[in-house]
Amino acid sequence: MMSDDRVAIATRKRKIAELARGIRKKYLLFKLGRSEEDESINKLFKPLSDPLKEIVQSSKILNESVGRIKKEEPLFTPKKTPSTPSRIPQIIRKLKEKEETPFLSLEEIARDDGDGDDDDDDDNQRSREGQQEASFSEQVMDEYLEQYPVMSHPYIKAHWSYSPIIDDLYGPTYDPPSSKWFLGTKEIDFDKKTGYIKIEGKQVRGTPGLYQLIFYRDPDDYNDEDLAAYKGLLKLTDNYLKKDGNLKGTARNKWTHILKFIVERKMPPSGSGLTYNEKPIEYVYWDDPNELVDRLKLLIASKDAGNTSHDNEIVAIINELKEANIIR
Incomplete structure (x- = not known):
């Protein structure tokens, strides 16, 4: 009976741990997705937000100037009191008693009253909260990476940290x-159990060089085997093609030194050759040069009238007359 209870308790603990891990993973995905959304919104509204920030900054400078002018004749002198959490309510009461001081803000009085220990406490509190959040995010990231091979961890982590070394054009x-991860429109899987990288049923063993070729903007530490494996995976995707089917060429080193030689295809022949005409060849025989001259006059008159289909015959007659030394 006791053993059954222990098994049940262990099962519940394991389920609770799995549930907690799932919650942390969803939180991380939500946070990362929100970061991408915030970044795109900032880029979209940057032309509007930058001028507004300048206006706000100018207003702050103007308020500080007016505040300094008003402070030259203070209506009351703040007393130096020990820094305690109850100091802020006391300052608010002073403001109510002195309604004639509209230029003095609560923040300015707080800076003049006391030695600023509360501000230091607030800064310390914010610092502790930031450290706790960073520690929590790091813990969530570590748990998220547990589902992938250990070799892939630094590359996936660099992807989520928006590192400049990550390839945002040809990378996953x-x-x-x-x-799920995608390379172009094809799913790419990093198998933790086997360490293989899989695309469309094809799998290759993951190596640091292959991960660099997949994730990095400018990979520099790989060998010929890594390059061959990357070529095999890339051929299964459309990651190097635009929507119209043309190659996605750029001036990046990864394209000019690696991808270009992997995916560049021979262009199919275009255009057409000479058309085959089954009509019998008409040979023109002559025994009197005057007939050729009359024919030449007729063809030239036709050309002057706008008919351009006799150019070849005109040239042929002229050549015949030259060969016969009739004209030079």
Whole structure:
């Protein structure tokens, strides 16, 4: 009976741990997705937000100037009191008693009254909260990375930290709703059990060089085997193509030194050759040069009238007359 209870308790603990891990993972995905959304919104509204920030900054400078002018004749002198949490309510009461001081803000009185220990406490509190949040985020990231091979951890972590070394054009993308990675429109899987990288049923063993080729903007530490494996994976995707089917060429080193030689295809022949005409060849025989001259006059008159289909015959008659030394 006791053993059954222990098994049940252990099972509940394991389920609780799995549930907690899932909650942390969803929180991380939500936070990362929100970061991408905030970044895109900032880029979209930057032309509007920058001028508004300048206006706000100018207003702050103007308020500080007016505040300094008003402070030259203070209506009351703040007393130096020990720094305690109850100091702020006391300052508010002073403001109510002195309604004639509209230029003095609560923040300015707080800076003049006391030695600023509360501000230091607030800064310390914010610092502690920031450290706790960073520690929590790091813990969530570590738990998130547990589902991937250890070799892939630094590359996936660099992806989520928006590192400049990550290839945002040819590299993999993550789809939060499906919790899957994609290379172009093809799913790419990093198998933790086997350490293989899989695309469209094809799998290759993951190596640091191959991960660099997949994730990095400018990979520099790989060998020929890594390059061959990357070529095999890339051929299964459309990651190097635009929507119209043309190659996604750029001036990046990764394209000019690696991708270009992997995916560049021979262009199919275009255009057409000479058309085959089954009509019998008409040979023109002559025994009197005057006939050729009359024919030449007729063809030239036709050309002057706008008919351009006799150019070849005109040239042929002229050549015949030259060969016969009739004209030079």
